[in-house]
Amino acid sequence: MRAVNGNGISLGRMAAVGLGNALEFYDFMISSFFAVQIGHAFFPSEFGARGLLYTLVTFGVGFFTRPLGGIVIGRYGDRRGRKPAMLWSFGLMGVSILAMALTPSYARIGVAAPILLLSARLLQGFAVGGEVGPITAYAAEAAPHDHRARYVSVLQTGQGLAVLSAGLMGYLLAHALSPDDLDAYGWRIALLVGVLVVPVGLLIRSRLPETLESAVAHAGSEPEGPSPWRVFFVGLLVVGAGTIAGYGLTYMATYAQDTLKLGAQLAFVTTIAQGLGYLTSAYAGGWLGDHLGHRRVLLLCFALLLAFMLPAFMLINHWPTSATLFGVTAVLSIIHITSVVCMSAFLVESLAPTVRSGTFAMTYATGVALLGGTTQVVLKLLIDTTHSAFAPPWYIIGALAAGMLALTQLRERSVPEPVHAPS
16 A cells, blocks of 8 residues: 655645545535424324424434444554545445435335435444544544644535535525425435535545555654543543534524524524534634644633533524524534544544554544434423423533543643655
8 A cells, every 4th residue: 555644645635535524514414404304204294293303313323323333444444544444434425325315205105214214324324433533544644743633624624615515505495495395305406416526535535645554654753642442431522522512503403493483594594604614714723723732722612612602592592683693603613613623633643543543433433423413302302391492502511511521631642743654
């Protein structure tokens, strides 16, 4: 396999590598934005008011195959290389999204429809769980000295582009189609558009150089870090806190429709704001983390999210306008994406190259599955059981506090100058 050193891949090429990560978020956001419409297709009127809840549960279950994908594909990335692992995960992701878009509705095939939908989500969860470890390890290993967070931030910039694209797609479809058409096929169009990038992503990844060999070659110059198990258990709470906050922001579109009783078109403003926040701020967040320390900036972001979350929900409840929804979501998204960039760089650089892909994949996938993946269902249940529109921020605040406490158990590691592989 052809090795690459810290100067062997440009930021532009790294952006192309991030297509898989972007597709994951595009699909997740489309599924979240159109949760109401997808619920109508697979859980129609005879399911009653719980149709939306059943839809959210179906999407939430997909998170529980992520740890399995982290074990299988993440460890494969440590043994055979980051590149083949990324090819497998991206291909499986495309298959799962295509399957979901083409699954007939409940009206056509009955109970087989939600079963097929669930199967597609399980496969997608497996693929996404295996994607995050190899691709984040690749970004960190391809980075020049003291640029790890900036290179990792390219993945989150792709997420921002995906979120923004999904928001614009949802806005345009909601504007152009009637509610019945949105239920029937609008959301399917949005998913199929995402599938179009799969062949391009596979072609780009097939031409990448490998980073594993050079990373292992200069690993001896790095100071000994914490054990993988320590990173795993601390990372569970840190990743959980970050994803609960992130999926709480994603839930804003559903919250605007279901709780604030706003129209779909207005609700998509939150998605556009989240996408713009991610797209414009991820690299700046990486730059800040590289200069001030990844752990330090991560702690600061968690503290800011914790402080602003309740006031943010109060604002959108008292003034549920497009300007308020956009502003609140944009500000929180800027802080959140900075935390995600620094969290990924911090956890990855805490791990040795021979366990980096698999351990980070397991940490991220398990944290998302156990804590983040259940967020939308938990928020919906909290609102229904407490009859309070202000229940969600308290759940997010608790998660952020736990994440901050967990971070005290890991220290920042210095990032040495990479040893260049011989040409």
